[in-house]
Every structure is written in C-alpha cells, then in structure tokens.
Amino acid sequence: MKVSNPIFTLPLLQLLQQCKTIDTLKQAHAQMITTGLILHTYPISQILLLSSTLAPLSYTLTLFHQVPNPTTFLFNTLISSLSTHHTHIAFSLYTRILTHPTLKPNNYTYPSLFRACGSHPWLRHGFVLHAHVLKFLEPPYDRFVQASLLNFYSKCGELADL
Structure with missing residues (x-):
C-alpha cells in the first residue's frame, strides 16, 4: 500500500x-x-x-x-541497535530469522552479532556465528563481515584460527 x-x-x-x-x-x-x-x-x-x-x-x-511481515532489514535494524546492551534479545531475533520460512540472514546481520560476542559469556556464540557465515552467506565474506570476524577473533586471542 x-x-x-x-x-x-x-x-x-x-x-x-x-x-x-x-x-x-x-x-x-x-x-x-x-x-x-x-x-x-x-x-x-x-x-x-x-x-x-x-x-x-x-x-x-x-x-x-x-x-x-518483518523483513531481514527490520530484523537487522533491531539486532544492530540492541546487540550492545541487550545481547540476549539480539540473539533471540537472530534465531527468529533462522527459523522463519522465508527469511535468511545476510551480510548486515553478522557484524553487530560478532561485536556482541566480543565479551564473556557470549564468546562461544561467535564461533557458531562464524560457521553460520559460511553456511548462509554467498559469497561468505564481504569486507564488513571480515572486519567483524577479525575483531571478534582478536578479542578471543585466536587470530591464528582464521
């Protein structure tokens, strides 16, 4: 309309x-x-x-x-704005994208989630997100996703894993 x-x-x-x-x-x-x-x-x-x-x-x-009918864009908007102070809700929204029949995450979904994973207790979620990047993004990396991955792994002290 x-x-x-x-x-x-x-x-x-x-x-x-x-x-x-x-x-x-x-x-x-x-x-x-x-x-x-x-x-x-x-x-x-x-x-x-x-x-x-x-x-x-x-x-x-x-x-x-x-x-x-929220779009991936709207989910990403909210994930980005909530990922710093409401990480659990940002991940809940991400899960809703994954379970939605017609939506899928995109290269704008991951950078804010990786930023949220940079502190304990969310570190372990970053490794799973990296697997999701490989699974859901085609091609799997753009420069923003790459930068967020580098930042995440540097916070973990695991740059050699890249």
Missing part, C-alpha cells in the same frame, strides 16, 4: 529526526499510522532505531511485534 499523500513523508521524516523524547517519538509514530507511512520498511526502521534509544525495551519490542 502506498502513502496516500507523499507530502506527509518529508515533514514526518523530519519529525523523526528531531525526536528527543518518548513523547515526540509517540507523536511521530501516531502520525506514521494515520498517514500510512507505517506500512513502509524504511520509516518503520527509523521508528525502531529511535525507540531503541528513547523508549523502554518493551515499547521497542511491542512496535516490532506489530509489524505484520
């Missing part, structure tokens, strides 16, 4: 850029719903990013769970 009036798009995206509180975030979210912009992936990703920094985690997850 397309937004009925594209004039709403620019002011709304500007409002999103100016959000500094949860109240302005909720105002922008309400406007996205009334204009139909909430049906488009990019605006949803922007509201999720803002929510992950301005709102409680439960609010962000509620927004995400209201998306009828």
Whole structure:
C-alpha cells in the first residue's frame, strides 16, 4: 500500500529526526499510522532505531511485534541497535530469522552479532556465528563481515584460527 499523500513523508521524516523524547517519538509514530507511512520498511526502521534509544525495551519490542511481515532489514535494524546492551534479545531475533520460512540472514546481520560476542559469556556464540557465515552467506565474506570476524577473533586471542 502506498502513502496516500507523499507530502506527509518529508515533514514526518523530519519529525523523526528531531525526536528527543518518548513523547515526540509517540507523536511521530501516531502520525506514521494515520498517514500510512507505517506500512513502509524504511520509516518503520527509523521508528525502531529511535525507540531503541528513547523508549523502554518493551515499547521497542511491542512496535516490532506489530509489524505484520518483518523483513531481514527490520530484523537487522533491531539486532544492530540492541546487540550492545541487550545481547540476549539480539540473539533471540537472530534465531527468529533462522527459523522463519522465508527469511535468511545476510551480510548486515553478522557484524553487530560478532561485536556482541566480543565479551564473556557470549564468546562461544561467535564461533557458531562464524560457521553460520559460511553456511548462509554467498559469497561468505564481504569486507564488513571480515572486519567483524577479525575483531571478534582478536578479542578471543585466536587470530591464528582464521
């Protein structure tokens, strides 16, 4: 479904850029719903990013769970924004990608997960992720995935394993 009036798009995206509180975030979210912009992936990703920094985690997850058919892009957006402070939820989202019948991880999925694996107790998950990179990515490496792998293995003291 397309937004009925594209004039709403620019002011709304500007409002999103100016959000500094949860109240302005909720105002922008309400406007996205009334204009139909909430049906488009990019605006949803922007509201999720803002929510992950301005709102409680439960609010962000509620927004995400209201998306009828989240794309890998939306999963990656949330994984990236949550991987540092909510590693367990980032991995839970990753598991949802793996178990989804039509989604699969891509080269944007792994760098933030490898970054999250750089500290105990998440180190062991990084080795499994490396196997997943080989399994799911074609070709298996791009420079961002390679850099995240190098960073992960250097934190483990295992650069020789590469």
